[in-house]
Amino acid sequence: MGKVYFVGAGSGDPELLTLKGKRVLESADVIIYDRLVHPVLLYLAKDSARFIYSGKYPKNHVLKQKNINQLLLEEGRKNQLIVRLKGGDPSIFGRVGEEITTLKSEGVSYEIVPGVTAASAASSYSGIPLTHRDHSSKVTLATAHRQAGEMLDFKGLTENGTMCLYMGVEQVASTQQKLLEQGVSKELPVAIIEWGSLGRQRTITTTVEVMINAIETHQIQNPALIIIGEVVSCRNGADWFEQLPLFGHRIVLIDTKTIDFETIITYTQQGADVYAIQVGEQRDQRFDEVHQRYLSDHYFDEVVYLDQKLATMYEKEWDVLIKEIV
Known part of the structure; x- marks a missing residue:
């Protein structure tokens, strides 16, 4: 039997890969990598390592989840080290739970190597603290793609708190509607960060009232993170990352x-x-x-x-x- 390492590649900047992630990646016999993984990380692989792409585009999955699960089983049964390289942190909206369940069912050994998730990377590289003594004592990480009937307490979560919505651009209209229906202030600051922590990063700041217009005007597309909360007011123009030469x-x-x-x-x-x-x-x-x-x-x-x-x-x-x- 081999062993599968679920490695968080970090979000964007290739240096956000952890030291443990780097060590495992350098030793891997097989690397199964996702679309949002920066492919320059593959330059860390040894000469004999095999690469398998498992990227998922919206409505066009190169490998469907059930096929990825089966692939992990097939490779994991062999006497080799497999790295399942995922963008951000594999345990935060990375579907690692489903893949682990598959491996457990066949007794395949695994480990999880956490990574820097998009909320931490994008906010830090945009000069927005997720918590702040004056503005926020809690942080909520949520996906904009919720199950049918699932409701979020937007009002409670944004009062003295910060909400980070992953892949929220396509659902921005329904998100705005829920915010306003629950009595969240129209003036509450919002930041939308596209390609966070990469040199192509774009950050726009707006409010709940005009967040849809802001996204349309700037033609923001996924991958993008939406941050809702008073902490957004801490951003004052281009910050440290955007000032690099x-x-x-x-x-x-x-x-x-x-x-x-x-x-x-x-x-x-x-x-x-x-x-x-x-x-x-x-x-x-x-x-x-x-x-x-x-x-x-x-x-x-x-x-x-x-x-x-x-x-x-x-x-x-x-x-x-x-x-x-x-």
Whole structure:
């Protein structure tokens, strides 16, 4: 029998991965990773590790949950170390409970390695404390996608408290309706944070009364976190993360050699949104599919050639370049 580690990759910034998560990831024989996991974390894997993508897009699941459960069983029965790499914290809206139940039913060993959840990451990188002596003595983490008939006490939870709604953009109309029906102040501050803790992060502040218009005006899309509460008033313009020198820059690093994780984070530490690609005949071909998928979903407009010879080889438009190197 093998062992399955449910590892929280953290939210966005690849350095939010814990030390234990890094150690386990470096030892894994198989890595089953989700869509919201930053794929540069796969550069920590050993050369023999297999990658399996299990991402879920809205209304389009690459692997359905029952198939993921079965996959974990099949791999877990073998004498190997499996990492189930999930965005944020696997125990917070990560469906880890269902996957654990499946493993328990067959006696497959597992461990959970917690991660930094979106509420902590997005709020911290936007300069919003989740608790505050003057504003909030409690925090509620909730999903906007609730079961039929399920009701939240918005009034009670936001009085001297903070509410964090995960993936709440699509349900913002019903959320606003419930807030107002329960007598929550129309002037209560709201923050919507898109792609929290990545260099592409966007934070808008508004109020309950106009939160729908704010999302539509700025065309905010998931993944986004909605924070409701007086703590939002602590944000005063761009905060520490947004003031880093490379914040807002979307950069691809390109080299003919393997690009190590430490090189990548020298850019993310300065606030950049970074991806990394090894090119050439000696490239690690495990990443070909990873690159194709990620670059089809995400746009980058700056290139840094770590091998200067490549700068003259690839003097082409960005879209042509990407088609050739992936």
